[in-house]
Structure formats: structure tokens, C-alpha cells
Amino acid sequence: MRFLITGGAGFLGSTLANQLAHDGHTVQVLDDLSNGRREHLEPGIQFTQGDVNNVPLLWSLLQDVDCVYHLAARVSVAQSILYPRDYNAVNVGGTVSLMEAVRATGVRRVILASSGAIYGVQTEQPVHEADFPRPDSPYAVSKWAAEQYVQTIGALSGIETVVLRIFNAYGPRQSLPASHAPVVPRFLYQVLTGGSVVIFGDGRQTRDFVYVTDVVAGLVNAAASKAAVGQIFNIGSGQETSLTQLIEAISSVTGQSITPVYNQEKSGGVQRLVADITPARMALGFQPHVSLTDGLRRLLVEDERFKRDKE
Ligand SMILES: NC(=O)c1ccc[n+]([C@@H]2O[C@H](COP(=O)([O-])OP(=O)(O)OC[C@H]3O[C@@H](n4cnc5c(N)ncnc54)[C@H](O)[C@@H]3O)[C@@H](O)[C@H]2O)c1
Known part of the structure; x- marks a missing residue:
């Protein structure tokens, strides 16, 4: 398949890009390098430095792409409290820009990296996808808003979407x-x-600490699963x-x-x-190792x- 990964020079994105390239897929990465590094990417991965809010650039990159992984984001909870406007512009605005470009170019599927942070304080643990989010930082708000935009624009435009709420990844x-x-x-x-x-x-x-290779396995499976379309999944260790x-x-x-x-x-x-990962196990065959x-x-x-x- 042909993939574009926004934020693909970052921690999760570069691990995913290298895995997909290793599996024989064609992989392009868009990253502004604000927190990523080009050196993380193995040879053969096509890299473009740019902003996820640059719609003309997105249009040109998305020609002939089957599936987009949207990982580009500002990622610090603490920073988001200081700079909520910036977090809104990149995490929400960038997602809307991407969805407009996806709609215009006919990409089939978008997979969004959302966050377990959107749950906030929940009295019942583990948290389930149906629990009502109680975000307690601008970062968490921005990821929840991004989910809503991806699902709403996706449903209106016939784009397949999958949202993965990733917990505390490390690696x-x-x-x-x-x-x-x-x-x-x-x-x-x-x-x-x-x-x-x-x-x-x-x-x-x-x-819920989850190792990067387990997260990447969940992301990889989300590209092919029919049962995942239109759904939200927790991705953690459980x-x-x-x-x-x-x-x-x-x-x-x-x-x-x-x-x-x-x-x-x-x-x-x-x-x-802590995440309930039962739906991811069932629909994505997700199994943390x-x-x-x-x-x-x-x-x-x-x-x-x-x-x-x-x-
Ligand atoms: N790491 C985790 O534990 C975790 C947990 C939940 C969700 N996530 C989500 O997964 C995604 C990747 O997170 P990560 O931990 O790899 O962080 P990261 O900072 O390493 O990756 C994000 C990448 O996005 C790029 N980026 C930022 N703003 C951009 C812009 N305007 N245009 C283009 N690229 C831009 C950065 O340069 C960086 O390479 C994010 O969306 C994050 O919200 C991560």
C-alpha cells in the first residue's frame, strides 16, 4: 500500500514508517521537524519537511496515497497549558486541513493517533471507548476535537476513518x-x-505504559481491518x-x-x-507482547x- 505519515519523523511516526517500509509498502513522511528528526527514517522513505496546515502541499503529497496516518501534533500536556492557541492551531487546525485535503484527493482511509489523555478523571477503570471524555488539558481537548473532526468529515465524505487512543507509549x-x-x-x-x-x-x-512496537502493531493492523472502520480503539498494555x-x-x-x-x-x-483493550483485541487482533x-x-x-x- 501507499502511505503518508504526518509527524512521521517523530517517536511513534518514525517507528511506524520504518516498519511499513520494512514490510514492503511505499511510505512518505510529512514533518516540520519541530520535534522529529529526519535521521530517524531509514533510506527509501520519502521525506518532506513542511507544516500539516499547508493544504496545497498536502494535496500534492496525497496524490496516489491509499491511507494516511495522522500523527503530526504538539504533544506536551504541560506546554499545552501555556500555549493553548498553538496546540489548537496544530492539533485541531492541522487535522481539519488534512481532512479537507484527503477529501479533495480521494484518499481511502485516515488513521488518527489520538490519546488516552482525553479520558481525564474517570471513576471506573479500566476506561472504555464509550466512556464520556473529561479532558483536563488543552492537549486533551485538542485530541478529542481532532477525533470529532476526523469522524465527522470522514462520515460526510465517505472516507474510512479509524481513531486509536494511545496510552503512555515509551521506547x-x-x-x-x-x-x-x-x-x-x-x-x-x-x-x-x-x-x-x-x-x-x-x-x-x-x-498504562505500552511499548512502542506494540503501539506500532496496532497502527499497522488498523490500515487493513474492515471491522475497524468508523471505530475508536484504546491502544495500551491493559x-x-x-x-x-x-x-x-x-x-x-x-x-x-x-x-x-x-x-x-x-x-x-x-x-x-488504564485501558480496556478488548475492542482492539477483537477488531484489530491487537495483542501487546x-x-x-x-x-x-x-x-x-x-x-x-x-x-x-x-x-
Ligand atoms: N507518545 C505517546 O505516549 C502518545 C500517547 C498518545 C497519543 N500520542 C499521539 O501520537 C502522535 C505522535 O506522538 P509522539 O509521541 O511520536 O510525538 P513526537 O513529538 O515525537 O511526534 C510528533 C511529530 O509531529 C511533528 N509535528 C509537530 N507539529 C507539526 C506540524 N505543524 N506539521 C508537521 N509536523 C508536525 C513533530 O516534529 C514530531 O515529529 C501524536 O499525535 C500524539 O498526540 C502519543
């Missing part, structure tokens, strides 16, 4: 910005460089892990004892979040930043 190449790094690479980096591991809140808050348990797992794979520093002043986000300790071990071996710091 090699995930960006590690100093001010708002995701928790897995942040803790690992701090442990390996002798820094303090700071937990916001009491450490009992839970998340395992609930507290930050304290994450620290224990990091301690066991690195062999280092860790004494975290607790910052109770700063909110640790929602108290519990990598446990948290195996994922952390792979990260230590495969990510240059952690390899160098270990030596």
Missing part, C-alpha cells in the same frame, strides 16, 4: 525535553546519570502500573537502588488511568542515550 527515540519529558525516559535518564528522580504527587497514581511500581521496575533493570523525591505541591495528574520490564530492558539496549550513559 527508543522518544524525545526527552528538559522541561516536560515523558515519565519513563525521564526517570531512566535521571537514574543513569545520578540525578534525582522526582515524582509529582504521591507516586500512587497509575498509568496493565495498570503506579509510578512507584515503575520506579521499582527501573531499579530492577538498572540494578540501582532509587530513592525518589516526592513533590506533593505539583499535581501528578489523574489518579488512575512487551511487558514493562522487557520494554525497559530493550530501551536500555536500543536507545543510544541510555547506552552511552550506562558505559
